[in-house]
Amino acid sequence: MGNRLAGSPGAASAVEWTKQLMESYDFDTVYLQPVMVPHWERGGKDVVKIVNSEKHGTVELNALALGNTQGTGPGGLVGEVVEVKSIPELREMGDKVKGKIVFFNGPMDPKLIDTFQAYGGANAQRSSGAAEASKLGAIGTLVRSLSNTVNDIPHTGNQRYNPDFPKIPALAISTQDAELLSQLLADQADLKVYLESHGEMKTEKLSYNVIGEIRGTEKPEEIIAVGGHLDSWDVGEGAHDDGAGCMQAIEVLRLYKELGWKPKRTIRAVMWMNEENGLRGGQEYARVAKEKGEKHIAALESDSGGFLPIGFSSSGTDAQRGKLASWGDLLRQYQLWSLDRPGGGADIGPLRDQGPILIGLKPDSQRYFFYHHTEADVFEAVDQRELELGAAAMAALVYLIEQEGI
Template sequence: MRKLLFLLFLLPGISIAQDHESNIRKIYDAELSAGHTYNNLRYLCKEIGNRLAGSPGAAAAVEWTRQLMESYGFDTVYLQPVMVPHWVRGGKDIVRITNSEKHGSVELSALALGNTQGTGPSGLVGEVVEVKSIPELKELGEKVRGKIVFFNGPMDPTKVDAFEAYGGANAQRSIGAAEASKLGAIGSIVRSLSNTINDIPHTGSQRYNPDFPKIPALAISTQDAELLSTLLSEQPDLRIYLESHGEMKADKLSYNVVGEIRGSEKPEEIIAVGGHLDSWDVGEGAHDDGAGCMQGIEVLRLYKEFGWKPKRTIRAVMWMNEENGLRGGQEYAKIAKEKGEKHIAAIESDSGGFLPIGFSSTGTEEQRAKLMSWTPLFKPYQVWNLEKAGGGADIGPLRDQGPLLIGLEPDSQKYFLYHHTEADVFEAVDQRELELGAAAMTALVYLLEQEGI
């Protein structure tokens, strides 16, 4: 691949030499030897903890990331107001088999799904109907009236891409309760979205149909889903007690956090990079998505460390409320459109802090071809796949404004051990893999701000 070579000294305030191979090597060397990504993630997880939108943890994370970016000397750091939903779990979630002929009373590992209206302390009891999908539920029709629907569709184990398997099973979690309510069900249980059998329940967002009752929706671990299915096959009149205390309160004011280094030649052309600052209210939000946020901040920090002045403006964006509303991404795109801003690219890291293997993208054929032309520059770092289609949830609202939307693609096999669970903690993140992701993102931002797209 042809390289443009210019003999420029890499001094503060001086434009970057376009010797791409040597500058990308410099990025990787600096990040892998003395990067800040891992220690910043430790602080976010251990000192602040989980950060559900509207919570005190989310507010603390906003203020800390603002101060962090200011401490690095970015040209501009600001808060972008956004009203976010405020859901609270409110108490212990319970799913208990009450009448098993074999085991008697059996409590299952459970978590209420996000945005769920709880039962309150009195709970509810009902017989259980098992289905494997939304179409199977619809076939049963009125047979589920007055019962608790148990969605037990597993993630497809034959899908090598774990996110593809997740997408195939996600509907039962996101709209299962709404569809069951239409048919008169009184509650819903969903098999956790994990590609392994374990005893850890996974929460996640679900949404109601406003024209039907808001029935309680809880997830149980894959191990307990297997148990419940077996017991139902042996005893169809099995009954379950559900108790949850979730409540949707009034929207609260929160913020996207934005740090910027202004471009020296084409400042009007913007490259956004980052992740979502909110997490679920269990675990520490390490992989989802503390990792992506700290990687995004690290991109700009490395520029400041090197004294590099980008040709185009680069922004680190910490979007708020990806998990249960996507308000931050929508507000960011809305304001960009109102201001007439020109984003040429947006990069999101929201697939965990695992070993990076490539970048996915959505854009024009020409934009994607340009991205793929840089593959030889990434292959020495084992980032080999720049052909996959994709992007990210928070950058999706920017799509109609024309930028290339890019997602960092780590190895996905372990992600759904941790996704939306109490196990998503700092200790689950490998330092070197996290830093390799930060270096890959910085290298891509470097190419984008130097060459455009």
């Protein structure tokens, strides 16, 4: 399966393929849940070029427009560059960025061992940078790719405009090119950059969450949702993000079928649509669950890459989290040590007010931000055994929950 941004033909293909796969495993029920999704298209090759370097003349940078951005169009635009490390630093600049291209160059903090914490500390510049820069009259933004390695691979990702201000173009450049641009700016304040991008938000499309279910024998009304998101960015293959999570969730149910084990409570594999640039699938799934009066006791998402599982993060009541902690001795036998960190998952977040414990599979995070949202996130980058250990960890936890409740 190639890449599959919500609304794309690839996403439609993924919906059909995933449904057929679950049907082939003979789950009790397999169905599609309709959901309208935004449909953004990149529209062409993204170009970022330094045009007047005294040292190097013209320098092409490795770039990818951010998701949901409005492109410059084929004519592109040229502007002087102002570098900042964060949105607070941008705000301090005030009027100085008017008519300029703002270059957000805040690195992920390498001292944080959990790279998701480093990501969390740096991602505002990507998700809100263009909106904030536009308020101050900037004409475009560049952002250092959210990666903890320095190389030439640009990382795309979502951003949200402020509807009250112009939708200025916003592109990520590779960490290596961010370092270069920063060095050149230090020596030459009037450095100019050419931006060209072609992004466009099209009309919404009909798409689907894909759902497969094994019905519980004793308390079928108590549902355990386990899943990942089916959409990916429009580069690479979305293998770690989040093909891995989808396949692991399906694997949990497949293992039940293969073992002939009948769960006491209902287990539902859910492939949510549109996590990357809208979260519509997760929202619609929660809305429908509420409308139908369904009772989710737990929701478990795998959306942190198909790497070595090291535990689960969670959010819920003290009683729920206490129950999870009570299984610690069992889980630690399988090297699932990290059980007390807060967390969950983007797609299961909308279920929160319906009361289930929200749980995230927590894999080793060291290599994730090499691949995340890039051309490098391909099938071959996933290690089969690491992927399987994650699925086994999820199956073990789902087993405990369907047996004992939570």
